[in-house]
Amino acid sequence: MERDSSEITALVEMLSKLPGLGPRSARRLALHLVNRRTQVLVPLADLLTRVSENVRECGICGNFCIGEICGICLSGDRATNTICVVQNVADLWAMERGGDYRGRYHVLGGLLSYLDGVGPENLRIPELIERVRTESITEAILALSATVDGQTTVHYIAEKLMEAGVSVTTLGQGVPIGGELDYLDDGTISAALKSRKNY
Amino acid sequence: MERDSSEITALVEMLSKLPGLGPRSARRLALHLVNRRTQVLVPLADLLTRVSENVRECGICGNFCIGEICGICLSGDRATNTICVVQNVADLWAMERGGDYRGRYHVLGGLLSYLDGVGPENLRIPELIERVRTESITEAILALSATVDGQTTVHYIAEKLMEAGVSVTTLGQGVPIGGELDYLDDGTISAALKSRKNY
Numbered sequence: 001m002e003r004d005s006s007e008i009t010a011l012v013e014m015l016s017k018l019p020g021l022g023p024r025s026a027r028r029l030a031l032h033l034v035n036r037r038t039q040v041l042v043p044l045a046d047l048l049t050r051v052s053e054n055v056r057e058c059g060i061c062g063n064f065c066i067g068e069i070c071g072i073c074l075s076g077d078r079a080t081n082t083i084c085v086v087q088n089v090a091d092l093w094a095m096e097r098g099g100d101y102r103g104r105y106h107v108l109g110g111l112l113s114y115l116d117g118v119g120p121e122n123l124r125i126p127e128l129i130e131r132v133r134t135e136s137i138t139e140a141i142l143a144l145s146a147t148v149d150g151q152t153t154v155h156y157i158a159e160k161l162m163e164a165g166v167s168v169t170t171l172g173q174g175v176p177i178g179g180e181l182d183y184l185d186d187g188t189i190s191a192a193l194k195s196r197k198n199y
Numbered sequence: 200m201e202r203d204s205s206e207i208t209a210l211v212e213m214l215s216k217l218p219g220l221g222p223r224s225a226r227r228l229a230l231h232l233v234n235r236r237t238q239v240l241v242p243l244a245d246l247l248t249r250v251s252e253n254v255r256e257c258g259i260c261g262n263f264c265i266g267e268i269c270g271i272c273l274s275g276d277r278a279t280n281t282i283c284v285v286q287n288v289a290d291l292w293a294m295e296r297g298g299d300y301r302g303r304y305h306v307l308g309g310l311l312s313y314l315d316g317v318g319p320e321n322l323r324i325p326e327l328i329e330r331v332r333t334e335s336i337t338e339a340i341l342a343l344s345a346t347v348d349g350q351t352t353v354h355y356i357a358e359k360l361m362e363a364g365v366s367v368t369t370l371g372q373g374v375p376i377g378g379e380l381d382y383l384d385d386g387t388i389s390a391a392l393k394s395r396k397n398y
Contacts, residue, residue, distance in 0.1 A: 007250050019231050020224040031289050032218050041251045048244035051206050052236055090230050
């Protein structure tokens with residue numbers, strides 16, 4: 001690339017490492033930003049600085065928020081006896097987009113993984129057990145991925161929570177809405193068959 | 200989206216308006232940034248601020264650079280008698296990636312367009328004519344798009360430059376490297392046939 005504009009080169013390089021961007025889209029994005037200095041570049045730089053200074057993890061559930069406690073934990077409109085356990089904030093957002101769940105959350109910050117050396121103490125599992133003991137929680141929905149690590153985590157947490165006298169549920173498995181049988185893997189079809197319902 | 204984290208919501212919205220990003224990839228990117236505050240978010244915010252403060256247009260050719268004059272115009276290694284006229288900095292970068300061109304550039308900042316009301320005075324065309332008069336330029340390569348506006352601009356500039364006694368060339372047209380005839384439009388095949396060479 002042309003000499004002497006090392007900061008643009010550095011910007012292209014940094015952008016190209018972000019998820020969903022490659023060298024080509026990073027170049028396009030960098031030029032878009034530099035061409036629209038006042039409309040896009042400066043506001044984006046300011047907002048990123050504000051986010052880096054203000055956004056914190058909620059002290060109760062682990063969601064991202066401004067201040068100590070997030071809006072979901074503070075809300076009086078949401079059921080306090082139900083807790084939905086999710087892997088990360090992306091999954092919390094996905095649940096919220098669904099719009100059906102009106103309880104609270106607990107973000108684990110990952111999944112148990114013996115291969116990667118992630119144990120219960122590396123996740124927010126002790127905090128979850130503490131919450132179940134001190135808050136008046138009656139049901140815990142384990143909304144974790146249907147992967148090996150996800151199911152290992154479900155197994156471990158379910159045992160601990162049932163010891164504490166909480167009713168534990170997991171998400172239903174089956175054919176996704178709009179899904180075509182022909183394109184589904186065998187595991188999903190088998191799970192859908194097991195959880196078949198009367199019509 | 201969850202209440203109370205208005206700055207993350209604003210970030211997702213701003214990112215989703217950037218070229219190449221949609222709502223889904225913007226959400227993913229925002230979480231990636233917030234999850235990697237010190238490694239990615241803070242460096243990116245700082246770099247964007249530095250770029251917005253330091254990157255300027257080169258006073259001679261219109262390339263982006265730090266300081267008054269860009270590295271290409273300052274370089275002693277590049278031919279001063281050849282000038283390559285491009286639409287924007289993205290096209291200048293594309294020419295530089297090719298690596299074959301060792302002269303200087305002139306960035307127009309757009310193309311003539313009667314529909315959009317873009318005339319010669321809205322582009323850096325007067326500056327180009329001034330450069331051709333004052334610098335010892337013998338050849339001008341018009342590397343503009345093969346579109347209606349591109350060819351209108353080529354026509355206008357070529358006339359002006361030939362009046363100033365400069366030899367004017369345009370990029371060769373034909374089958375792109377790796378191109379399959381079956382997928383090429385008729386115009387390209389016809390242009391390739393007109394510019395056929397002895398084997």
